[in-house]
Amino acid sequence: MSGPTPKDGVLDMPAYVGGKETVDGVKNPFKLSANENPLGAGVKAQAALSDFGSDTGDLSLYPDGGARALREKLAALNNIDAARIVCGNGSDDILSLLAQAYLGPGDEMVHTAHAFLIYKLAGRATGATPVEVAEQDLTANVDAILAAISDKTKIVFLANPNNPTGTMLDKDAVARLHKSLPDSVLLVLDGAYAEYVDPDIYPAAFDMVDAHDNVVTTRTFSKAYGLAALRLGWGYCPPQIADALNRLRGPFNINSAALHVGMAALDDQAHIEKSRAHNAQWRDWLVQQIGGLGIGVRSTQANFILLEFGDADEAARAEAAMCAAGVIPRGLAAYGLPTRLRLSIGTQDANRAALAALESFNDGDDA
């Protein structure tokens, strides 16, 4: 072999494999594998995208690299400080920037056993060592995380609620975790599903960021806002962390269309309310109906549920049967959960199709 060699660690990274998007021989399947909003983007966001490029955007101009207007709107909506907001090309961008800024070879980053896969990848990309911590009943275990902290630990990544388990730590547990972490360890609270959680029980991540120098929280427009295609996310950071990320990020890491549509989406909180209500209604319906089939099902605070089968083989057969019936779930072998499938809450039609597919799978499987 000749040619340049990537730096150490890069070729040890497994490439990220996302949820299936298509099924051979099935036209327009219901894609319930990526936790996208089944209601799509709101009407205001869609109208803003149609305007863009004709009325409002000039495609020949660079975007506002500081995303000032969007940050100010986010700050007003959430009652937080615009100067501490850093926007990213999806929140994955912010997670990678945090890893790049605070991790390097010899450092350790801590994540839980079935955490969102991007953490491990973002850490590995820097040459740091991911340290995996056991969960308890698919839930992050504060004591186990604390026991894994060494003097090499630089970041603890925690999605709350987590994808794919859907479990979350309450306010007291997150506070206890933070309290026992050394000041030099960054706690990253990934709030990708925050909009779906009952606000009464959602841990006050923004307040924690305001009160401490070592907490960052991330948010995304990809889930409840229904804008995954545009790649827009953000982090709320202590000032010195925002400063580090702003030096490191691409100067124009968010494109003008995303900025423009993101603003309109924030002005449409009715769409978030509607999405939350749709999600809660159909999540509860699916849990009840699928549970009624005798399939193990676990509800979550997010926009997906977990199905549990007897063994990995049965889960794989259920996945194949659902795909053949035109409903794509997310297989979770890569997450160390081979007996489970993750199912995003879809449109009414998609949810009914998912149930019907599981019903026939059950019948066929028993026969």
Ligand SMILES: *Cc1c(COP(=O)(O)O)cnc(C)c1O
């Ligand atoms: C979907 C998801 C994200 C991020 O997505 P972006 O599209 O990059 O904003 C981040 N964290 C978790 C846990 C997710 O499930």
